[in-house]
Amino acid sequence: MKIMAPLLIVFIGGMLMAFQYYIDIPLLNNIYKGVLDWHMVIAVFALVIAVKSLIERQWKNFRQKTEHPVYPLTTLISFFTVVFLGIFFGLKQGSPVNFIYNNLLVPLQATIFSLLAFYISSAAYRAFRAKNFSSTVLLIAAMIVVMGRIPLGDLIATWTTISISGKDFAILDFPGWTRWILTVPNVGIKRAFIFGITLGIVSTSLKVILGIERGWLK
Template sequence: MRRRVPLTIAFVAGVAMIIQFFIPHKASKDFYFSVLDWYIIVAAFSLVLGVQSLVHVHITRIRRRREGYPYSILTIIAVAVTAISGIFWGTGKGSFFIRIYQFITVPMGATMFSLLAFFMASAAFRAFRARNLEASLLLVAAVIVMLGRVPIGFYLLPKLPDVVEWILSYPSLAAYRGIAIGVGLGMIGTALKIILGVERRWLGER
């Protein structure tokens, strides 16, 4: 029973959403927007479960004095302060909640992306080694695109930005579309496996 009910719900919901996509009728659109409302409700419950899981993990780490537990204390305090400020003082312009976002969350996000840029540069240095023809083409294309995206590239070769636009509009876009098609087919396959009950790991089964 614990397995049949979720599988039945997934099957009925999946088939219904597939059918409504191909029926251009007002009732079909109303059903779609009703499902979106339910999605928002379910997402709200999942947010509550996520916060509960976060608090449980960090409280357990604090109790057992694991390595780095002071950071867990800061995490719990940050979650509590943010939630309380948003609930009691609102999220309007100039509120304490918005100040937390502007002066803490945004700078921390910028810092993380700055660190990510260095990791990407390190990975690119290891990947762009001309060991074979494919790696050599990747290296040449990367150098051309990087030079064409900075002002010095135009002064070195005035036609370089045009070459960059051609690379991005044809070879790069073709590769991107191929990857996007592959990802889309993978998503369709996974959705069909869940709807038909073939994929059951989301139920906690192996």
């Protein structure tokens, strides 16, 4: 019973949710809305666990006098300051929390995001080496796409355009080749991946619904 009860709940719940996706029955639609509300309630409780874990971890780091005790201390002070300001001054436009969000959090997040450009450069440098046939194909394709995406690629296409029986034809048509690479082989391979992933998701979901996959029971 200890195992059967949760398995039965998951089976009935899973099947109901699957049916409501395909079939228009008001009762099932209402159950679905109720489940979404419950999901939000559980998420709020989960937040309490998250806060507990965060405070415990940072306090432990601070007390253990690690190499940089200032980091956990900064986290704790920031956390309690924002909570205090949020409770007493609200979250409206112009409130202190709103100010902190717009002037501190957003620029900091943008800073981390901007690092991506440098990481892409270093990863590309490592990846684009003609070590074997496959990597040479990758390198050539990448160079064509790079040329097709920069203004120089457009200029080269214009310079090398010739007219054959009244029709313009670019000898080095980097933008055109780029379009072909991105819309034909690239999209084809992407779709193959999406196809496999979707089937994998359906298969794993069914394993959970039918009780074959029981990892969550631990």
